[in-house]
Amino acid sequence: MVDGKKLVVSASPHLRAKDTTTRIMLDVIIALLPALGAAIAIFGPRVLAVTATTVITAVLSEYVARKVMKRHNTIGDLSAVVTGLILAFNLPVSIPLWMAAIGSCVAIIIVKQMFGGIGQNFANPAIVARIFLLISFGTAMTGWTAPLSWKTDAVSTATPLAIVGGESAEALPSLLDMFLGIRGGCIGETCSLALIIGGIYLIARKVISPKIPLAYIGTVAVVMLIAGKFDLEFVAYQLMGGGLLLGAFFMATDYSTSPIKSNAKIVFGIGCGLLTCVIRLFASLPEGVSFAILIMNLLVPHIETIMAPKPFGTVKEKKSKAKEAEAK
């Protein structure tokens, strides 16, 4: 009742949801916090330094890039903060801070802003930055610190996947330790419990649909069950080792780099899972989540085209028949 009138004529839409980019990104940040807390407990205060570096550099590069390209400022939507956080989660705790900063610049400037900013990037910025750093600084990116060793002396260790894959002779952490994250690995990928809590929060808030994570994790579970000759323990190590949970809940579900249609989401998840398994089982790297997601990111437009739904009431014409009709 505007100005006391009973009827107001206005153009649609009449109901607006309260979802804004900022709110969604805030939800993602909240969902990442348990994993961040766990990481600080496991790997010590240096986690905060790495995270602060990536987040601050990400926001700064977003600000500078938008300014230089004379576009409106978008740091307020918090997407750069999310990219910075996820990138930090993908780095080992011992990484030199300048390398982490370079990663953030690559993620924001090259992957995101060069292609037009939020919603326009064809690949997940954090994943490309991680791969960029992995190729550039192989040694620094694969130097793992043993969990809980920060109070005394930092001890190096191997990741569970490298041990399972037979590339390291160290003792495997117990399954409970794996679940709680007390193992070697990247900052944010180790604590399965915290990642699952974050994932469930996102699904409950309807920020992400459960289709991609479930299809992804399910595919890895099935393939690993067959590859491990039905050894359930092997499957458990494969699911909780590496960055699978982090990738499935937080990186594969990135809006602009994952499909919109619901069938396509499942195909996307299965594709990510298959590629991850292929890389883990047959390639020279122990871990393949980031490469799998990147490859599937590139295939998203094609998946969407193939999975296009048939509009209601239309009949699919066969090409040969259509040609015959034309000939007549």
Next chain:
Amino acid sequence: MAEKKSLGKEFTKGLIAENPVFRLVLGTCPTLATTTSVVNALGMGISAMIVLVCSNIVISLLRKVIPSKVRIPAYIVVIASFVTIVQMIVKAFVPALDAALGVFLPLIVVNCIILGRAEAFAGKNSVIASAVDGLGMGVGFTIALCLMASVREVLGAGTFLAGAQNLLVLFGDNVLNGFNGFTLPWTEYLTPMTVFILAPGGFLTFGLLMACANKLAEKKGKPKAGLGGCQACPMAKNCALLAEGKECKTEEKKEEAAV
């Protein structure tokens, strides 16, 4: 035939306005493959330039003899002869460069810049103009390669002009007191980013430099390099169809126009 230009303009257009790599987007394969170090890039650029100038001269000389229907095979024969000569010379006098460039040296035969200039320029213009055009394009190609290689070598390996003796061996042993490139001072503290030496870094550098070139072209009111109709084509000045006010829609029509 395109409108007459002064020889100076024929030379300078290859440097910036019609730079083969950044404006015409030709010869990208050697550009990406041989720019891992400045010395390799320089060697590649100079070899291509020699072939380009020689083949432009000979093709221009023969332009009235070669029947237009078989011109491409004829051009290839001419280009291949010069590539073989250059390859033999490089093998004999700068063997390290030959080893570094590998298959990309014989592949100059099918380098689009050389065939492109033969088709677009030497086949229609006088000998001197063609030679100058080839020289300009060759220098432009070399500059573009060196620019890319500088970025990649400095960021990716932390050196500049590493392996300079590979090229300097042409002038005798131990020229310039055995100068073999600089190692940049910060490599002590900062690890070089290997990705720039690898293929992804090559594409990245290429894309970023091309963006800069487009930005510069835009400022001067020239069309961007890339896909976008006939007017946007950097070859527009040489296009016979466009001169008649038509547009080439397909490759076949382009062929017809050239015939």
